[in-house]
Amino acid sequence: MSLLEVRGLTKVFNRTVRAVDDVSLTIEEGATFGLLGESGSGKSTLARLIPRLIEPTAGELYFDGRPLHNLRDHEMRAMRERIQIVFQNPFSSLNPRMTVRQLIGEPLIIFGRATGSALDARVHEMMELVGLPIEYLNRFPHEFSGGQRQRIMIARALILHPRLLILDEPTSALDVSVQAQVLNLLIDLQKRLGLTYLLITHDLSVVRYMCDQAALMYLGKIIEWGTVDQVFHTPQHPYTQALLADIPSTDPDQRMLERISLESDIFSARWNGHGCRFSPRCPAAQIGACKTSDPSLIPTQAGHRVACHLISTDSATS
Template structure:
């Protein structure tokens, strides 16, 4: 098979800086480097997880890929077309194929629209269906996500968090997309409901052949749903690996710390395992540390880390890491 064809989205050296404006004239004095030079590929039909602490740029990455934000620098190539330089009016055909599910099911649905209209809106915008056909499509979408057609005439406030998230998913599915960005789709839900939504996302992927970019901070859920995972820290990707590999053999000190911070629901295990506590907090992305951005919290940091930014090294088997410690070992 052609390898290039297998990749649905290719991100190359993507940067997204937000200007910080100061003073009366609103001069741009500094930049928040939310996403700073990241590259990755997502293969067709896979789930690619993106994890990191709040403020590491994972949401910005998702939104930049779908062009909700303009790209500062770098390329996003979706199925052979470069999205990053596309004009706004040409984007509509791209947005028909890429959809998004948002974190907060309470804020992402218009409370004045009926569920039917919310789910039908993408159909109207892209002029995909009208009249009876539109109605049928809405009913079938609601059925796909486990709601019934009676729900179409109700308003979002009549639904629980999990049901609202289902409505959001139905809306994303309306245009029959290939690629869906799930931005923390389950963090606002209760534990017992999270599993329902995750299972549904998995089923839909199998049925419709979807590709997901799954953004979350809950590592245990990300590991469960993803095929490959990228770990982000302060606007950069520090490690990418298959999800099993990442959990069995975390290599970057940050990944190790992140994994050991996750509480395990098993008293004996959690009491006996050693944990690496990360001291301090994430530095400001306005003035990230020079060299390796993680060095301020890394207990293995040495001289080189201060001066040189580590580059991504391949450890084989799709496992890449950006850390100077790897050079030392060789």
């Protein structure tokens, strides 16, 4: 059974902005699921919808087979012991008035799992696990670098022994040299603790490096989803193809040949709500359906799903 199942999850802000639009996905226990998208694609909103830090407008959530979407507030609070989240910006996600000891130990206090010396022992253990010197116990967040803060955040998230860890761009606020350290720490922790990751990022290489599954979001919707191999080697959606082609290549001949440029960006290429949401920027030859209906996510081969009229008509005719 899959650890997390999301069905038709939708979040509408201010009655008009469909930040997350009918998203469905499943994550297997022990896997790393990479969710890709550019700024404004709704991926961070999705990250906060799953542990219900913001309330979904519609849709269903199942964790380990148990529904989350209809839990009452206090029941959902209890479930947060199993689902933890690491935020993007370690400079704003740690309470500036709390020491490292308080920050890392707080989840245990909230859930009444340990007090006194047992609590201290657990905090020490977590600091060791994420590679923070014990001497930093009584320091405040502002005394740390971004990478160290993200380690504090990870220790805080893991002290409850969660099964699912949602990583919302865990490295995008960090220096490049520190990014790899944090990613390797996460890989190492996953092996040791048997964690399941939902990794949200805009960095294609991070997904290729860490993930088993990859999905791409565009304007709140998943437009392609498959194994990392499928998505990176046989991308189907014009958006995915354009993104992959934009990764700079070290081979000068290849660089100019295959590059497909996307015009404008996600905000200026306004989708008017009709037809395919990607159609205003789509570099591929468009057919009539692109202007009239929004394609849904359709399987093309085992485990590979694409939302594109060009693909679905291809497979329908052949």
